[in-house]
Amino acid sequence: MKIGIDIGGSHIGIALVNEYGKIIEKSEADIENMENVENFIESRIVKFVEANRDNGKWGNNLSEIEMIGIAAPGIPRDGKIFSMCNLGIKELDISAMLRKHYNLPIRIRNDGKCAALAEKKYGSLKEYDDCVFLCLGTGIGAGVFLQGKLLKAGRAPGFEIGHLVIEKDGIQCKCGKKGCFETYCSMKRFKDNVKKLANLPDEISSIELLDYLKKHQDEKKFAKLIDEYIDNLIIGFSNLIDIFEPEAIALGGSFVHFKDVFFEKLQKKFYNEKYAFNSEFMPELKLAVLGNDAGIIGATIEE
């Protein structure tokens, strides 16, 4: 048994994950707009472990727990997490925080890489050796596998595919560059554009937004927005295909909820025009299947 923790841009999930990557018990909470996020994260984890210990889930001690795996946005390094921009945290020493309570191995990975590992081992990409996972959500997270192995750069997580430039002098990105892939193709950007175009309130839920879009998707202005999104997405794919020649590209994050709006149009365009230098190596397009659990499950996977 392992403990998986997923610290997202707006929520935390903590779970017990068994040896087959199945979630046995899970607890989730919002952490958006919170004054002391660090304290909250610590107390959520401690309470979760205590509650499950009291349930007798692992026989009154921690000996059945092999490790704690953490999926986090930002840059994990030396047991700490740096630059969690969406939570306003510059540096979180999560290893020190957890060592106060538990004497267990701790591993921290970038959340996009965790989701990629989970989809590769248990989900949409398990049948492919060479493949790319893109998490289209608040930003774009990614993991690239060649010959079954997750590719890693030495100094930082690397493979910041969300920050490939797809437009010269394009939209200003939070990273400081202009024209980054995620400033055109994150789901956050797409949803913001729909809200603006439809004069919808900022606080509208994702489900209501999707309902609205399904009803209006054939109107000219929305059809154009969807087409532009797909065009930009394919520019990103095209660059990835020519570098990695993947057998499959899987799309996760909140993109999956919007599949009825995008996926058919995306496939039609993608396979009917030329986007790969070697046209015979066009990858399959897949939808992620593990949903929000991918980060937690991936956090516990050994590479």
Ligand SMILES: [Zn+2]
């Ligand atoms: Zn960027």
